[in-house]
Amino acid sequence: MSTGGGEGGGGSLVDALAAVAARGSGHGMRLFRGDEEAERVTFGQLHAGAGELACGLLERGVVRGERVAIALPTSIDFARAFFGVLAAGAVPVPVPPPVRFASLDIHLKRIALVMRQSKVRVVLSDKVLGGLLEPTLGGAGGEFQILDVAMTRAPSAVYVDVAADDPALVQYTSGTSASPKGVVLTHANLLANVDAIAGGLGIDDTDVSCNWLPLFHDMGLIGAFLSPALNDAETYLLPPEDFLRDPGRWLRIISRYGVTATTAPNSGYLYALRRTPAERVPELDLSRWRFALNGAELIDPDTLRRFSAHFAPAGFRADAFLPVYGLAEGSLAVTFAPTGRAVRSTWVRREPLSRGRVETAPAGAGGEGTETGREIVSVGVPVANTEVRLVGEDGAELTDPSWVGEIQIRGDSVMRRYEDNEPATRATVRAGGWVSTGDLGFRQDGELFIAGRKKEVIIVFGQNYYASDIESVAGRITGVSNGAVLAAGMTFPDGEGLVLVAETKESDAAAREELIARLRFAVSDSLGLTPRDIVLVRRGRLPRTSSGKLQRHGVEEVLAEAGTDPVRPV
Incomplete structure (x- = not known):
């Protein structure tokens, strides 16, 4: 343990922050609320505050390696809490704060499930959120000790030495189901990914x-x-x-402060595009925007083209868009497209692609029908010290570019295990350190193209939602037959969204409209996610396995039969 700058830890995230602080550049983090700066901290102040928070945590009995939950919104306090837990030698477990208008009871049950799996004892929060968590999760004799970050800092700073291979983060995805999976990442994993991202982009202290x-x-x-x-x-x-x-706030900050790099899902860029009138674009200066990373969900090349054309009068360059691929099991970044290059895409025939074959289609061959084409964007090549391979159903590596395979990864940034979940680890971590992603892809000229997902995860605005969670909420609504609901992420002309298909015996049009309204409200209220479409079908219409379980494969046929009238019985 050290009480100085934390320089003896042998390659930890806190050591990396200490090195940045030692430069004395005065750079740091700024939190904006609306269009105005609400709070600022330099990296030097962040490092000092982390040591003070670590001292406070140690005084309260936190020990090296202990998991400490962080329940905070986007804030400077989150940054302090994250590095403070690390400086105490403990391991942060970030959990989502309550979503506005969502069910607090359901939210608390979800995060409690995650915290129990990680054997969390202490939760770092703030006065407002702590007040919401305390009555149910804390209090006298409560399961968790909930601490206010502002009240936990001590007058002196402490930095506990840790090894590079010690755990530094347990990353759970949002929408956790009854069987949550927490990715355990080490200091070495995260630092390798941070270095790979910086190297791939050429980012430095001028950005x-x-x-x-x-x-x-x-x-x-x-x-x-x-x-x-x-x-x-x-x-x-x-x-x-x-x-x-108001997505315009994001664009105005980019314009005002000469922002050079952003990261967002495709739906985020689409939202900003749709909500920015053409007459307001010339008021912006986007000429210094070098990197607009696009990942976490399906990348729509048409969105990239429309965004580039719409914001060209503000100086936005089309080659700023950088399609990327990543996931928590790889820390984050797995592949990057080459920088400074126009977005590359390829057209393939839809019907063969659904069978795992890659066959070229004429450019612009979109539209309805099985013989039409689909345009897929390249997400580039592996970042530094990361390997990617494609495997077939038999687990053998695919070398023929005409076949779609499951994406597997390994490297310095890639996890080795899940938190307290040996069965999930055995099912995901393969021989030789290869990790199955559950995603499907193919290669052309050495670059990776994402064809689809094997995982039952729905991604909207860059956040993951487990289909089983959504179905559980919707299936409890009166009027749904035997809880029979399937949730699916679908691609619409203007982006991705959630579609629900529910069985019901209701045949009256007014009653069906009322059921649709109840389903939409229930999912929105409980999960903070509003279904894009809700389709009602007659009892027994949803596809099932031979054992009677609902089966997601085949739901597209049900949706196609429903057409554009969800009230009409199908």
Whole structure:
């Protein structure tokens, strides 16, 4: 243990922050609320505050390696809490804060499930959120000790030495089901990914980053927070809810402060495009925007083209778009497209692709029918010290580019295990350190193209939702037959969204309309996610396995039969 600058830990995230602080550049993090800066901290102040918080945690009995939950919104407090837990030699477990208008009871049950799996004893929060958590999760004799970050800091700083291979993060995805999987990542894993991101982009201390992604999730935590901070780049943060209220705030910060790098899912760029009138574009200056990373969900090449054309009068360059691929099991970044190059895409025939074959289609062959084409964007090549391979159903590596395979990864950034879940680890971590992603892809000229997902995860606005969670909420609504609901992520002309298909015996049009309204409200209220479409079908219409279980394969046929009239019985 050290009480100085924390320089003896042998390659930890806190050591990396200490090195940035020692430069004395004065760079740091700024939190914006609306269009105005609400709070700022330099990286030097962040490092000092981490040591003070670590001292407070140690005084309260936190020990090296202990998991400590962080329940905070996008804020400077989140940054302090994250590095403070690390400085105490403990391991952060970020959990999502309650979603506005969502069910607090369901939210608390979900995060309690995660915290129990990680054997969390202490939760770092703030006065407001702590007040919501305390009555149910804390209090006298409560399961968890809930601490206010502001009240936990001590007058002196302490930095516990840890090894590079010690755990540094347990990353759970949002929408956790009854069987949550927490990715255990080491200091070495995260530092390798931060270095790979910086190397792939050429980021340095002259860059400025601005992002609105939630910090409890890997894309926000590593892409929007750790990567710029540990490279001494000015880091601007905007709460996700502020972006959703007005995406123009994000663009105005980019314009005003000469932001050079952002990270967002395709739906985020589409949302900003749709909500920015053409007459307001010339008021912006986007000419210094070098990297607009696009990942976490299906990348729509048409969105990239429309965004580029729409914001060209503000100086936005089409080659700023950088399609990327990543996932929590790989820390974050797995592949990057080459920088400074126009987005590359390929057209393939839809019907063979659904069977795992890659056959070229004429460019622009979109439209209805099985013989039409689908345009897929290249997500580039593996980042430094990461390997990617494609395997067939038999687990053998595929070398023929005409076949789609499951994507497997290994390397310095890639996890070795899940938290307290040996069966899931055995099912995911293969011989030789290869990790199955559950994603499907193919290669052309050495570059990776994502064809689809094997995992039952629905991604909207860059956040993951387990289909089983959504179905559980919707299946309890009166009028749904025997809880029979399937949730699916579908691609619409203007982006991705959630579709629900529910069985019902209701045949009256007014009753069916009322059921649709109840389903939409229940999912929105419980999960903070509003279904794009809800389709009602007659009892027994949803596809099932031979044992009677609902089967997601085949739901597309049901949706096609329903057409555009969800009230009409199918």
